[in-house]
Amino acid sequence: xxxxxxxxxxxxxxxxYDGDILLDxxxxxxxxxxxxxxxxxxxCGKSTLLKHMIGLYQPMSGGVLIGGDDIVTAAGEARLAxxxxxxxMYQSGALFxxxxxxxxxxxxxxxxxxxxxxAKNLDxxxxxxxxxxxxxxxxxxxxISGGMQKRAGIARxxxxxxxxxxxxxxxxxxxxxxxxxxxxxxxxxARNLGVTFVVVTHExxxxxxxxxxxxxxxxxxxxxxxxxxxxxxxEHSPDPWVRNFFNRHVEGTAP
Amino acid sequence: MTETPIIRxxxxxxxxxxxxxxxxxxxxxxxxSAVPVVVDAAAVDYCDGAGVALLLRLLSHRRPAGxxxxxxxxxxxxxxxxxxxxxxxxxxxxxxxGGVKAESLPNRVGRITHAMWRDLREMVEFTGECLAACxxxxxxxxRVRWGDVLSIAEEAGVNAVPIVVLLxxxxxxxxxxxxxIPMKMFGAELYVANLLGMAVLRELxxxxxxxxxxxxxxxxxxxxxxxxxxxxxINALETMGLDPVRFLVVPRLLAAVAVMPLLAIIxxxxxxxxxxxxxxxxxxxxxxxxxQIVGFVHPQDFVGxxxxxxxxxxxxxxxxxxxxxQTKSGASAVGQSTTRAVVTSITLIVIADGxxxxxxxxxxx
Numbered sequence: 045x046x047x048x049x050x051x052x053x054x055x056x057x058x059x060x061y062d063g064d065i066l067l068d069x070x071x072x073x074x075x076x077x078x079x080x081x082x083x084x085x086x087x088c089g090k091s092t093l094l095k096h097m098i099g100l101y102q103p104m105s106g107g108v109l110i111g112g113d114d115i116v117t118a119a120g121e122a123r124l125a126x127x128x129x130x131x132x133m134y135q136s137g138a139l140f141x142x143x144x145x146x147x148x149x150x151x152x153x154x155x156x157x158x159x160x161x162x163a164k165n166l167d168x169x170x171x172x173x174x175x176x177x178x179x180x181x182x183x184x185x186x187x188i189s190g191g192m193q194k195r196a197g198i199a200r201x202x203x204x205x206x207x208x209x210x211x212x213x214x215x216x217x218x219x220x221x222x223x224x225x226x227x228x229x230x231x232x233x234a235r236n237l238g239v240t241f242v243v244v245t246h247e248x249x250x251x252x253x254x255x256x257x258x259x260x261x262x263x264x265x266x267x268x269x270x271x272x273x274x275x276x277x278x279e280h281s282p283d284p285w286v287r288n289f290f291n292r293h294v295e296g297t298a299p
Numbered sequence: 300m301t302e303t304p305i306i307r308x309x310x311x312x313x314x315x316x317x318x319x320x321x322x323x324x325x326x327x328x329x330x331x332s333a334v335p336v337v338v339d340a341a342a343v344d345y346c347d348g349a350g351v352a353l354l355l356r357l358l359s360h361r362r363p364a365g366x367x368x369x370x371x372x373x374x375x376x377x378x379x380x381x382x383x384x385x386x387x388x389x390x391x392x393x394x395x396x397g398g399v400k401a402e403s404l405p406n407r408v409g410r411i412t413h414a415m416w417r418d419l420r421e422m423v424e425f426t427g428e429c430l431a432a433c434x435x436x437x438x439x440x441x442r443v444r445w446g447d448v449l450s451i452a453e454e455a456g457v458n459a460v461p462i463v464v465l466l467x468x469x470x471x472x473x474x475x476x477x478x479x480i481p482m483k484m485f486g487a488e489l490y491v492a493n494l495l496g497m498a499v500l501r502e503l504x505x506x507x508x509x510x511x512x513x514x515x516x517x518x519x520x521x522x523x524x525x526x527x528x529x530x531x532x533i534n535a536l537e538t539m540g541l542d543p544v545r546f547l548v549v550p551r552l553l554a555a556v557a558v559m560p561l562l563a564i565i566x567x568x569x570x571x572x573x574x575x576x577x578x579x580x581x582x583x584x585x586x587x588x589x590x591q592i593v594g595f596v597h598p599q600d601f602v603g604x605x606x607x608x609x610x611x612x613x614x615x616x617x618x619x620x621x622x623x624x625q626t627k628s629g630a631s632a633v634g635q636s637t638t639r640a641v642v643t644s645i646t647l648i649v650i651a652d653g654x655x656x657x658x659x660x661x662x663x664x
Contacts, residue, residue, distance in 0.1 A: 095534075098538050099538070100534055100537060100538065123540075124540045127538060127539070127540040128540065130538075131538075132534075132535065132538045134531040134534060134535055135531065136530050136531055138530055138531040138532045138534065138535040139532075140527075140532055140535075141527075141530075141532075151539075151541075152539050152541075155539070155540075155541055156540070200535075
């Protein structure tokens, strides 16, 4: 696979619930090393799309190729191999409440590697260090703040050094400063480690900070209404609705 | 040709005055349902949400063409308030309010039958998954999270001893006491020991333990796993490539299988001890009581009871985990799962106990 090949290819994906189509015949690609943002208003299906991309939900039709293999049809060992290519940070962090942060991050290492205990601990501690939580390794998730839980979620998602990280609404429920810190963490990891990020969000400040490319979903049109760099879309999108979407919010939030 | 009817509103139109005005105004509208009506609001000097609702209701009244309702004289301030709402949107307001139609009976029966069928299928699938996971445990015991098994066993077993002791003792005392009174009339109080020994070892001990276990531990499993589901922790396990059944269900099944027979033995013994206490109060020596039991009860009665408790443990733990994994989203879903876990497991206990009774009868045990 060369550098130009897409790392994720969503092909003709149709998703919905109980026979009602939510997103119709989606087609897009994510390139290696970029921060790719899926955005749209509430209820347009961006979190649903993410859950289809990571194989949690079965689509109505179409496929999601991750590193060239379709996660929709893969089963058994083949599926496990695809799952190992990415990590996921869930909206709530989804840390295991009965385990400390270190144990949370160490869990995938315990299950999938044969490292000895010292190496596992050190590896897990390094991952926590990457998100600035080394000193909180012994804390339970309930003892730290929401923003820290999300960062710990990223650390756990990175435990097995995946090439892709999926983040579901990293800024939801965070104050602007914590949210900006999280954006910096994401950028740093993307630039320094070469990890590809797929981020679902609707926070415009965050999008302008981190996104290399975005796709914008719309509930009414059941699909992608815009694709490209956020700055370009703001200035030059042929669709006035898209331009408005970016501009109006930016006017209100720019410093 | 009669004069155009006029509804004259005056003074304050607020939540206190609107109810009376509403009735009067609507009565006028209905009385003159075929001719145009004018609502004169020139004398209205205050109008709140309820007042606007009244105006909106009058203007949106369904009437034949030509029999319009017109509003006049409303001060511009309240006209602006009224202009926030489109009168046409409120024409069907009666249907909107009563809009949720009651489901028809056949529909309801069909939906519930379908849900029950799906539930049954999920139970069978889950049983299969659990069996497969347990088979893998036998092949590779090191893959089991034994630390989890131990801590669950402690929580579900050791910590349950006090409540099991308390209820079993009470059961023993009540059984002995209530049966001793009539039997004493025949001078047969010694046979209370036979009754107690047989009933407790074969049925009551294991069932008592199972009911406590389902309320205490089955519910806890459902709530714990349900909360994990709501918090997306189950999703996190799946995307890590970890099977929730192996990771969460198997340790709980193993812990339940380990502690249920022990709890049942404790329950048996304490129950009989409670009986002994009552009997000694009735001047039957404890040795006589014990000898009577030992002479009457066969070892297979005891072993059969314990074997049953293992099956009960599996059913309760399995149901608790299944209901937890089936949890939808939201806090109320966890409560529903917990309820369903207890109800289903007690139902299954009753069914399994019936099967055991038939089985032991057929085998002549």
